[in-house]
Amino acid sequence: MPTHREPALRTVGLRKAFGDHVAVDDIHLTVPAGSFYGLVGPNGAGKTTTLAMAVGLLRPDAGSAEIFGVDVWRDTVRAKGLIGVLPDGNAMPERLTGREVLTYLGLLRGMRPDVVAERTGELLQVLELDSAERTLVIEYSTGMRKKIGLAVALLHAPRLLVLDEPFEAVDPVSAATIKGILRRFAAGGGSVIISSHVMALVEQLCDQVGVISDGRVVAAGPLADVRGAGTLEDAFVGLVGARAGGAEGLAWLTS
Amino acid sequence: MAHLLTPGPAALAQHMIRMRLALMRNSLRGDNATNLYTYGSLGLILAFGTIAVAVLWPAYLPITLALWLFGWIFGPILIGGGSEALRPEYFSMLPATPGRIATALLAGAFAGPAPAVNLIALLSLPVYGWRFGPAGVLIGLAAALTTLITMVMISRVIVALIGLFVRSRATAATVGIVTGTAIALCSNGWAPVVAVGGTDTAAWSQILVRVLPSGWGVAAVEAPWPLALAILAAGAGVIALLLAAWAGLLARRVVSAARGGVPPRRGTPRPFPATGGARIIAAKELRAWWRDLVRIQLLATAFSFAVVTPLLLLALDAWVMVPFTGLIAIVMAAASSANLYGADGTALWLTLMIPGAERADVRGRQRAWLLVVGPAAVVLSLAGALVSGQTWAWPWILGLLPALLGGGAGIIVLLAVTSLVPGTDPHKRGGNPLSTGADESAETSLAYLVLIAVPATALPTAGAILLHPWAGIATGVLTGALFAWGLGRIAYRRLGNHGIDLLNLMKHGPAPQAAEPAGADLPIQHRIGVTISYTVAWLPLIPQGLVPMVMKIFGIEDRGWFLALHLPPVWQWPTIIFMIAVGLLMYGYAILIPMRLNSPPSAATR
Known part of the structure; x- marks a missing residue:
């Protein structure tokens, strides 16, 4: 039986290959319930692929994922009821306005119409999307798309939020709003997983961190343990073994 | 020191051609390659058929060339606005005038299989010109070039117009209606042609197909040489006009925000019904x-x-x-x-x-x-x-x-x-x-x-x-x-x-x-066969099978171009049934072969 003691998310040996390229190789992650978890890694490390497999949007070649003890691939329906997801780069019902998207998805989930209307209004207002009442999602800016995606993830009050790059292309004011919402969600007992490659942001928000590089977990645990004495950025560069370039070559730029 | 020099027109055009060829080389894998080979071979057959028309039935050359023109006009509409290998957006930041970029893009547009095939078809003009002596051949060659450029330009201008002006329901519906009418003409267009007796060399239709841009070459070859030169010059003028129009359209397209096909709206949308x-x-x-x-x-x-x-x-x-x-x-x-x-x-x-x-x-x-x-x-x-x-x-x-x-x-x-x-x-x-x-x-x-x-x-x-x-x-x-x-x-x-x-x-x-597994994909000969079947199976099935069947059942006398109805009565029904069978077999082959050859791997992924 799943209880609150179960981790919010646990993946065991997740693996995914696209053709010859192994995107994710044997990923074990445990996200404690009630934690604010940051999944970091360089571009192409496999963050998006891992999260997609964890929430049931991509079938893994091997391994399993559990959400509050519910197996994502065996008990899909129950697992999906527990999570709100913001995937990176997926389409929305593009020909609807923001309000229509939320109304439509809320009703499709079988929520009561008055609850849907109330939450939709509040979400649009808090995320400052209520001024674009006549704009279809297809005409939204990248930042607006992120915000409506977050609203979709929050609408049914899930227990776990899985957000892939929630702050990418979001302006500082909106980012502050989103951070506020996520902190309140976590403070109220909710669990959050975000992926990002902005280290400062992860340090600011998260209490748990997982570092992925080349499809493998290279470090995971409480933020303080992973970053050690320095900043998370220094620890990250050390962990992924990257050489911070940009100092040599390009001599013609300065002439 | 900033590099402010713009490449000259010739160099720019050369780069475009290279880029286009590189794009083509890189996309020549799998289905794209099959499509290229299939349509390429079909196109070559049609092109040499056109030359054969110029040799054997010269009276039909203008109408044959008009069909090529229709291909350039309706092709892009039928395949959803035309695929553009070189998108003008790629070059919007080049420090060059729209006219120069348009010229270079045009050069790039010719570095593809379709214009090459069309050029072979247009070699029918010098072949036809042979009947009028060496001058005819020369004029025919020049006309082949101008006609090719005109056809490609018309096609480009149409694509640009669609891209720029299909922004409302009315324009989208108009494009749809034109497309639907064109397809209808392809399937049943023979009826009005039969009705007005279009197969004879009636004067008006002969003039019409020469007035179309595709027929200017024929007109030039047939004309005395001063008039021929005038026609060629007029052709070059039309190309210049089309190029100017295209450059203007491109410049507008690049600076107009793409709205992804959303029609304009007024007022707040009606709320969703409270249901589930x-x-x-x-x-x-x-x-x-x-x-x-x-x-x-x-x-x-x-x-x-x-x-x-x-x-x-x-x-x-x-x-x-x-x-x-x-x-x-x-x-x-x-x-x-x-x-x-x-x-x-x-x-x-x-x-x-x-x-x-x-x-x-x-x-x-x-x-x-x-x-x-x-x-x-x-x-x-x-x-x-x-x-x-x-x-x-x-x-x-x-x-x-x-x-x-x-x-x-x-x-x-x-x-x-x-x-x-x-x-x-x-x-x-x-x-x-x-x-x-x-x-x-x-x-x-x-x-x-x-x-x-x-x-x-x-x-x-x-x-x-x-x-x-x-x-x-x-x-x-x-x-x-x-x-x-x-x-x-x-x-x-x-x-x-x-x-x-x-x-x-x-x-x-x-x-x-x-x-x-390499075997999961269709072998090339099957892929070509499947594409050809999809492309031509309707011919035996519908106009040569079902239509004459209906006409025979209802006793319609006109024989049109229905093979079966031209045969002695004893052979009519067997021919109709044979044609329907051939059509169905081709469709069956085209549908079943990919299913059979693809099914084992997809079943394994379950």
């Missing part, structure tokens, strides 16, 4: 039908084809098809809705993340499609039957109407989940609002599949009507309901089991599977 399940999906879908220019264009194509095709036969005073306008509209509308999930792109993830929403999604889409197509089809059917006064047609209409509507509603959702053709996500589509970014030949194959599958669902009803005229109504309602329910059920079950695979097919393309 399939109804809420249907409400969403109805909004999509009304707000998506691609869907509006496709519907307009379907309905205009359905209306124009029977009307063309009226030229022969044949009213046979008029009562069936609505039925044709159903089949065509189904064919243009076959890629329902592909058209939405990765938005499918939302359905997949909502527990148990797959069933509502499929049922809602069926409901919305029936609401969009059904009433119009019923009105067209009733109007067609009443106007034509063909009372014998009533049982057929009343029986086939529910059968086809139900069959269509079932087939489209089934194929949408079994044969999805991935496109570009709607919000990532480029400057061309009518292009979905999907592989056009795959989408066309899917449409053909619907064109066969939907009428097939009505076969039991047709049989019942033959047994007893009024037994068809009950059978039609019954089979229609059964197909809509049953195929929809298969569809949502498959969406439940394979939804994630569909989502990732749209997100990442079909690459991972194709990379594994």
Whole structure:
């Protein structure tokens, strides 16, 4: 039986290959319930692929994922009821306005119409999307798309939020709003997983961190343990073994 | 020191040509390569056929060249606005005038297979000129070049116009109506031609095909040389005008924000009905039908084809098809809705993340499609039957109407989940609002599949009507309901089991599977065979099989270009049956071979 003691998310040996390229190789992650978890890694490390497999949007070649003890691939329906997801780069019902998207998805989930209307209004207002009442999602800016995606993830009050790059292309004011919402969600007992490659942001928000590089977990645990004495950025560069370039070559730029 | 020098026109053009060739080389894999070889060989056959026309039947050369021109005009419309290998957007930051970029892009546009094939076809002009001596050959050569450039330019200007001006429902519907009419002319255009006796060398038609840009070359070759030079000069002037127009259009396109095919709106949208399940999906879908220019264009194509095709036969005073306008509209509308999930792109993830929403999604889409197509089809059917006064047609209409509507509603959702053709996500589509970014030949194959599958669902009803005229109504309602329910059920079950695979097919393309066993892909000779079958199978089946059959049944005398009707009576029925059989066999081959050769690996992924 799943209880609150179960981790919010646990993946065991997740693996995914696209053709010859192994995107994710044997990923074990445990996200404690009630934690604010940051999944970091360089571009192409496999963050998006891992999260997609964890929430049931991509079938893994091997391994399993559990959400509050519910197996994502065996008990899909129950697992999906527990999570709100913001995937990176997926389409929305593009020909609807923001309000229509939320109304439509809320009703499709079988929520009561008055609850849907109330939450939709509040979400649009808090995320400052209520001024674009006549704009279809297809005409939204990248930042607006992120915000409506977050609203979709929050609408049914899930227990776990899985957000892939929630702050990418979001302006500082909106980012502050989103951070506020996520902190309140976590403070109220909710669990959050975000992926990002902005280290400062992860340090600011998260209490748990997982570092992925080349499809493998290279470090995971409480933020303080992973970053050690320095900043998370220094620890990250050390962990992924990257050489911070940009100092040599390009001599013609300065002439 | 900033580098401020702009490359000269010749260098710029040279770079464009190289870039275009590099793009082509890199895309020559898998299906793209097959398509290139198939269409390339078909094009070469047609090109050498054109030269043969110039040698053997020179009187028909102008009309043959006019067909090439129509190809350049309607080709881009038919395949959704034309695929542009070199998009003007790529070069918007080059420090050069629009005119110079347009010239260079034009040079790039010629570095492809289609212009090369067309140039071979246009070599018919110097061949034709041989009859008029060496000067004729020279003029023919010059005319071949100017005609080629004019044809390509006309095509480019049309693509640019579509990209720039299809921004409203009215323009999208107009493009759809033009397309539907063009397809109707391809299938039944022979009727008015037969009616006005277009096969003789009547003066007006000879003048018409010479006045078209495609015929100037013939006119120049035939003219005395001062006039010939004048015609060639006029041709060069037209090219300059087209180039200027194109440059202007490109410049406007690059600075006008692409809106992804969204028509303008006024006022706040009507609120969603407070309901759930399939109804809420249907409400969403109805909004999509009304707000998506691609869907509006496709519907307009379907309905205009359905209306124009029977009307063309009226030229022969044949009213046979008029009562069936609505039925044709159903089949065509189904064919243009076959890629329902592909058209939405990765938005499918939302359905997949909502527990148990797959069933509502499929049922809602069926409901919305029936609401969009059904009433119009019923009105067209009733109007067609009443106007034509063909009372014998009533049982057929009343029986086939529910059968086809139900069959269509079932087939489209089934194929949408079994044969999805991935496109570009709607919000990532480029400057061309009518292009979905999907592989056009795959989408066309899917449409053909619907064109066969939907009428097939009505076969039991047709049989019942033959047994007893009024037994068809009950059978039609019954089979229609059964197909809509049953195929929809298969569809949502498959969406439940394979939804994630569909989502990732749209997100990442079909690459991972194709990379594994090399045998999973069709061998090249089968792929060429399948494409050729899809392209030409309608010829024996419809105009050489079904049409003469109908004409023989109804005792229509005109023999037209129907092979069977020109033969002695003993051979007529065997020829018709042979032609139908050949057509069906080609379709069967084209559909079954890929299924057979592809099924083992896809079954293994379950």
